[in-house]
Amino acid sequence: MVWYVDDFALRAESLSYRDNIRCLQKLFEKLEAKAYLSYSVPKTELIHWRTLSQRHSPKYFSPIQIKEELIRPRDSVRWLGYWFTPALDSSAHFSHNLALAQGGFALIRPLSPPGAGLAPYLCHRLATSLVAPILLYGADLFTPSAGTIACLNSFWHKVQRWTTNLFSVTPTGILSVESCLPPIPSWLRTNRGWRFLGSHAPRPA
Numbered sequence: 479m480v481w482y483v484d485d486f487a488l489r490a491e492s493l494s495y496r497d498n499i500r501c502l503q504k505l506f507e508k509l510e511a512k513a514y515l516s517y518s519v520p521k522t523e524l525i526h527w528r529t530l531s532q533r534h535s536p537k538y539f540s541p542i543q544i545k546e547e548l549i550r551p552r553d554s555v556r557w558l559g560y561w562f563t564p565a566l567d568s569s570a571h572f573s574h575n576l577a578l579a580q581g582g583f584a585l586i587r588p589l590s591p592p593g594a595g596l597a598p599y600l601c602h603r604l605a606t607s608l609v610a611p612i613l614l615y616g617a618d619l620f621t622p623s624a625g626t627i628a629c630l631n632s633f634w635h636k637v638q639r640w641t642t643n644l645f646s647v648t649p650t651g652i653l654s655v656e657s658c659l660p661p662i663p664s665w666l667r668t669n670r671g672w673r674f675l676g677s678h679a680p681r682p683a
Contacts (some may be wrong), residue, residue: 487557495526495540502542519545523555528564541568560616577663579613583637592643601641605659612646612661617669631662 488509490501510517524542532658541550554563554570561571583619588602590596596604613630622630625658654661 485558488541498526499540499542503544506544519547519549522547524549524551525553525555526551526560527566528566546674548569560619568616569623570624571616571620571628572626572630575613575615576630579609580633583609583633583640584614587640588628590640590643598642602658605657610659610665614665614669617666627662627666634662 488505490505492501494497501626522544526540539546542550551564552560556562556574561574563570567636571670586608589604590601613634635650635653638644638657638659639648641652641657641659644656648656653659654664
């Protein structure tokens with residue numbers, strides 16, 4: 479079991495989906511009996527993980543019953559801002575991030591129309607403090623595919639042009655230098671580097 483504030487996740491592992499369901503039901507009953515808390519069953523989500531060899535096998539739809547409510551497995555679930563799929567594919571997670579980042583950028587873009595509006599350093603601050611954290615959230619856990627990186631970078635080019643008011647014909651190769659905003663692959667390498675350092679950081683005696 480993994481617990482964070484008022485969100486918790488239960489996991490069961492076996493060679494049978496039905497055995498997993500039975501185990502999860504028993505775990506929930508024990509937790510409810512000992513915790514003396516009420517849980518929002520309608521908010522409960524279920525997902526069946528699959529191995530790489532099972533990725534192309536027929537889908538299993540073993541539901542779980544909690545308090546007379548039948549909960550069926552989903553194709554993706556969200557927990558603490560991370561989107562998980564049965565095959566642990568990162569495309570679903572970054573697709574949601576991209577949509578959220580595009581929505582946020584659409585709100586701040588009118589603040590600096592071409593040739594007017596905010597100073598470049600203020601646009602840079604908005605890009606790094608608002609757009610980038612949304613776009614790259616979860617990069618410490620998930621590694622996007624080459625196609626996903628291309629989509630993220632294409633959107634990021636728009637943010638870089640907006641930050642410096644560069645022409646649309648400006649080569650993308652110099653956008654990072656002019657806007658002082660690193661390309662997406664550099665951001666991803668930095669995030670993975672922090673994850674590596676965090677996992678190998680010395681522990682206090």
